[in-house]
Amino acid sequence: MMEDIKEHFVEYVALLIGMAVFVVLLVIYRFDKDALLIISGVGSAFYVAWGILHYVLRKRLTRTIVYEYVLFGILVFLLLFTVLSI
């Protein structure tokens, strides 16, 4: 794992920056439900795109991996949506 992180350092830094921006936006717009829904959707889509791009760059992308990232993206959105929809 550590070797993978070292080898693809830029990709992991991009992921961490993306997540940090995601959390900061959630805090800034924490009282605006519509904005929070949009941020959650964009954040989930960013994660799916990151995952797919990560494997495209390694030329190891398979259909199963695409499904996996799409499912995790949906799971992440739904976990946030459950709280935002109340």
Add this chain to the structure above:
Amino acid sequence: MPFNLFKEKAQENPAVIKHWRKNPKSIEKYQFVYNFLPNPDKKRRASLISNKAVFIYCSLIVIVTLAFRIIPKFAPGVLGYASNINVKDLLEYTNGKREEVGLSDLKLNSKLTLAAQEKAADMFKDGYWAHVAPDGAEPWDFILAQNYDYIYAGENLAKNFSTSKEVVEAWYKSPSHKSNLLGANYDEVGFAVVNGVLNGYETTLVVQMFGRPREPSMVASVYEEESVLKESVNNSTLEPVKGSQTSALESSSFSPSTVVSTPKVDMTLAAKSISLAFGGFVGSLLAIDMWYSRKKGINKFTGQTFAHIIILIVVIISVWFVLQPGIVL
């Protein structure tokens, strides 16, 4: 016991193979562990975090979210938002925000308070959540109905919040509500904090009405403000209103006190628990997967477990600490 250990045992003692052939159930029993641990032979994650399992979790979350929408239609008042909101705190936090920018404090006015109470009761009665009622009644109509002759007036609304501080913070973060909160044209304010059932959910509505009387001499005196607050202290806790909208109106009639709402099922707690349970369960299995794979040197053809864990941790932190219920209008 992982499958490769069976192989080792079988090589050591061929009688084991005989035993397995006679008792296939004994092998199945040990296969159960692969629900939680990665399978080294198939080079897959644990069954409970396979793509199929994640799809089932997503489906379950959708079903529960739909149930939250359907239950109030058949059992109004069962689901709701627990709250503990106090007029005294609302006034203090509002004036605190004004003091920060050098504005004078707002005085609590009995007529504006009554107008806010009537507006809250009207929203429960007609089942709406808006500045303008379905019959076209505007906030100013409620103020004028209390014979409050104003030159400037405004209204802020809030619902589903847990505490007074959250209400004022939410108004402060919204530009249009902030302009009311910090309006230099206002001298007086009235609050209504009313429990009731709105669209099937038990909730607490907060109405804040601002005004400047046409005659400066009409500005609420210290005595008037104290009498309104004194009433709130005498009736420091109202019993939560459950069921009919009429009872909400009756019990809340001009009692700007602490209003405690305790629904049978607190929506905030339920939604957060569901989100944290699913996120925590999947995250924990991913962490076990990563640790066990590293320990046993299992190379799987899957996505980045580390990245999945990180995003789930971010979501859990956001759900627990950042996301709160409550809407302002």
